[in-house]
Amino acid sequence: xxxxxxxxxxxxxxxxxxxxxxxxxxxxxxxxxxxxxxxxxxxxxxxxxxxxxxxxxxxxxxxxxxxxxxxxxxxxxxxxxxxxxxxxxxxxxxxxxxxxxxxxxxxxxxxxxxxxxxxxxxxxxxxxxxxxxxxxxxxxxxxxxxxxxxxxxxxxxxxxxxxxxxxxxxxxxxxxxxxxxxxxxxxxxxxxxxxxxxxxxxxxxxxxxxxxxxxxxxxxxxxxxxxxxxxxxxxxxxxxxxxxxxxxxxxxxxxxxxxxxxxxxxxxxxxxxxxxxxxxxxxxxxxxxxxxxxxxxxxxxxxxxxxxxxxxxxxxxxxxxxxxxxxxxxxxxxxxxxxxxxxxxxxxxxxxxxxxxxxxxxxxxxxxxxxxxxxxxxxxxxxxxxxxxxxxxxxxxxxxxxxxxxxxxxxxxxxxxxxxxxx
Numbered sequence: 446x447x448x449x450x451x452x453x454x455x456x457x458x459x460x461x462x463x464x465x466x467x468x469x470x471x472x473x474x475x476x477x478x479x480x481x482x483x484x485x486x487x488x489x490x491x492x493x494x495x496x497x498x499x500x501x502x503x504x505x506x507x508x509x510x511x512x513x514x515x516x517x518x519x520x521x522x523x524x525x526x527x528x529x530x531x532x533x534x535x536x537x538x539x540x541x542x543x544x545x546x547x548x549x550x551x552x553x554x555x556x557x558x559x560x561x562x563x564x565x566x567x568x569x570x571x572x573x574x575x576x577x578x579x580x581x582x583x584x585x586x587x588x589x590x591x592x593x594x595x596x597x598x599x600x601x602x603x604x605x606x607x608x609x610x611x612x613x614x615x616x617x618x619x620x621x622x623x624x625x626x627x628x629x630x631x632x633x634x635x636x637x638x639x640x641x642x643x644x645x646x647x648x649x650x651x652x653x654x655x656x657x658x659x660x661x662x663x664x665x666x667x668x669x670x671x672x673x674x675x676x677x678x679x680x681x682x683x684x685x686x687x688x689x690x691x692x693x694x695x696x697x698x699x700x701x702x703x704x705x706x707x708x709x710x711x712x713x714x715x716x717x718x719x720x721x722x723x724x725x726x727x728x729x730x731x732x733x734x735x736x737x738x739x740x741x742x743x744x745x746x747x748x749x750x751x752x753x754x755x756x757x758x759x760x761x762x763x764x765x766x767x768x769x770x771x772x773x774x775x776x777x778x779x780x781x782x783x784x785x786x787x788x789x790x791x792x793x794x795x796x797x798x799x800x801x802x803x804x805x806x807x808x809x810x811x812x813x814x815x816x817x818x819x820x821x822x823x824x825x826x827x828x829x830x831x832x833x834x835x836x837x838x839x840x841x842x843x844x845x846x847x848x849x850x851x852x853x854x855x856x857x858x859x860x861x862x863x864x865x866x867x868x
Contacts (some may be wrong), residue, residue, distance in 0.1 A: 447704065448662045450689050453669030454708035454762035456678075456716035457687075458742065458749060460774035460857060461709045462488045465502040465665050467862050473660040475503030476652065477667065478514035478695030479685040481550060481580065482523040483573040484667035485742060489860045493534065499524045500531065500541065501665050507537055510655075512648045515546035516685065516695020518580040519592065521637035523550075543641065544648040544697070545593040551605070551634065553612040553625055554579040560620040570681050571718025581684040583608070596642040598635060605631055649697030656702045664692040664703065670762040671716075671801075678805045681720025689766040708768040708851070710759060712776045712841070715749040717742050721808040724752035724788045738778040753786045753815065756848035761801040763851045773845060774857035776838060777864075782820040785841060788813035789848055818844060826859045831868050 449468065453459045466488040469475050481499065488495045488502060495505065499519060503509035513519060528538055554576030561579075562569050572578060583589040588608060594600045606627060613624040655662055668687035671677045676688065685691060689706050693699060713734050716722050726734070734740065734751035741748055762768060779785055791798040791811040798811060821835040828834055831842075834856075842853050856866040 447659055448656060448664070448702055449705040449707060450664040450666065450692050450703045450766075451707050451709060452666040452688055452762070452766050452768075453672075454710040454759055454766070454768070454771065455669050455714055455755075456671045457484075457667075457669035458715055458717065458740075459669060459709040459711050461666055462497060462502050463774065463857065463860065463862060463865075464707070464709050464772050464855060465663060466505065467865060468663055469503035469506055469509055471661060472503055472506075472509055472663045474510045474512060474652065474655050474662045475501040475665055476512045476514055476648075476662065476692070476696050477501045477665045478516045479687050479691045480667035480683060481518040481575060481577045482520045483575045483577045483683065487860075489862065495531065495534070495536075498527055500527050503663065503665075504531065504536055504538070504541065507540070510540045510542065510651075512652065512696070513541070513543045513547060514648060514696040515544040516691065517544075518548045518550050518577055518584070518685075519543065520550035520575065521595070521634060521641055523575075525637055525640055538644075541644055542646050542648055542651065543592055543644045545591065545645050546697075547592050548580055548584045548589045549592060549595045550576045550580045551590065551608075552630055553609060553616070554583070556616060556622065556625060557612065557620075560616065560622055564620060569719065571720070578684040592641070592645050595634070596638050596645055598638070601635070601638065602631055605634075652696060652698055652702075656698065664696060666709070670708075670765060671758055673765070676761070676765050678720045681718065681805075705769045706766050707770055707772055707854070708759075708762050708766060709772045709774065710754075710762070711738075711774050712754060712779050713738075714752045714755050714758070715740055717747055717749050721805050722750055722752060723757070723791060723808060723811055723813045724755045725750050726752045730782065733782065734778060737781075738775055753788060753813070754845070755788045755813070756845070757788060757790060757799070757801050759845070759849040759851075763849055768851050770852045770854035771845070771849065772855035772857065773842060773853050776841075776856055777824075777826050777858045779820060779841070780825060781822060785818045785820050786815040787818070787844060787848060789816050790814050816844065816848075826864060828858055829863075829866060831856065831866050834866075
């Protein structure tokens, strides 16, 4: 198939950047359609580590067109810092395109994000404080500033003045913060606008023509299914739709444009920030997953919470995204554990819970029920064929397929792009 969506099948941080990078080698277009600089993709190649936040992962391939779609909220300062850092590593940006409809993250969004999070105290949800939620709120309130406004100095000046007057009232009178200065913000961001103007275009038209002509298009996911604004563990979610359906709205394509959907998951489960996590481990196994798996956020550096693989949330991901296959990353992290577990369902008050509940309060008191599998001790980081894996490792993959009802087509056995097994 020519068009493939890649989505996170857990709470994000599943290693999407690596898989996207691998598939992007043969892609004509790579499209980022949701989220903002709260995302973080790490790509390792030839001993070099590339950390991407807003730039699509296909940027490492000079012939690939990389699109930041209309559904992304773009922080001009962050994207330019990323461009400069990657340029210093030899990456070219002549095929980066930003949609004119993408909304712009501004300093008052980040200030309000931090102030609001602090005001919640123990009820804070653990945002990245990158201004993502407040920017999406402005989009919904129809007062957002889009790239088409941002690159027009007169329009931007007028809209920034109006918005900042209103935002400063909230900052000072609601949260007791200090007002932000209009003139310095205008001057700074006009400089960013001049640099970004040449990247802007109507990418929806480009994508329509690309799909229609049979080009190979990869839709790059950010965050994960359980962080979806509607279907995730609300309110402990992101502010956009990091699921297959989100690509349609966020990239400006119809649903029939996406032919395959690959879900990315780890061989265990992690999440960052607050919120329910039924299989979380606070023991030696949890420490093993944290340290051996190097589970620290690309964007925030925060230690991730770790636990056993949860088939309940993977079944949710299969259903909501229409997954056609799964990629299971970090199988090598499990090496050395004598016994492995996968949660097949939960039990609450003596009743079986097979499907992830819409009301996350129902998860209180839910106990995961596990199936146990033998571990392995062999180093699998150099294995490149599924048949060469230890029988216990193969059985673990077979179990995932059975419990989730979805075929595993890729197995990751290390961070480098060549440490992947294709089935």
